[in-house]
Amino acid sequence: MTLARHMRTHTGEKPYKCDQCDYSAAQKYDLENHRIIHTGDKPYMCSVCGFMTAHKSNLAKHMRTHTGEKPYKCDHCDYAAALKSALNQHQAKHTGDKRFLCNECGFRTTRKSHLTRHMMTHTGDKPYKCDQCDYSAALKSHLDQHLTKHTGEKPIMCDKCGYRTAYQSDFSRHMRTHTGENPYKCDQCDYSAVQKRQLDKHLAKHTDEKP
Incomplete structure (x- = not known):
């Protein structure tokens, strides 16, 4: 970096x-x-699943989902993540930090992206339309996931057992079967679960509910 370019970081x-x-x-x-936002150009492609991105750094991060590399370690427990954003989200569970607040209903979350998604429940805005059915979504990522129902595509693959899915949330849940992570804890006993629905089913034993 030249001195002139460096000085702009100070002068603004x-x-x-x-x-x-x-x-x-x-x-x-x-x-x-920045201009890539306008052009939509995505020159970097994953040779394993076809994922495309505008930025080389994003491709490097994505490749960790195939290699299993997890360089970001939690300093509170044994958790490790492929992406720094995933580690930040995990560590919020330890700190209870939920600084993003919805002024409409009081909903709080640890991530700004979650608040953005939540706000759609108030506005009802769903600008992303499926060209094959009546489905519409508030976020493009949701539409992209929906489209896999039409194509049958399952681009996300587990390198440990070959499990494939179209959904990152399914992949995250699946990986816990390999890592042994049980993030959903019962507040009445020592039980913990891989998935929230498993914890909900367990809690019914304490409340004597029969859903």
């Missing part, structure tokens, strides 16, 4: 302007990365 000068929106950047590289 952003000479590189996007010609399609109000975004500006201190470095040309950042502007080029």
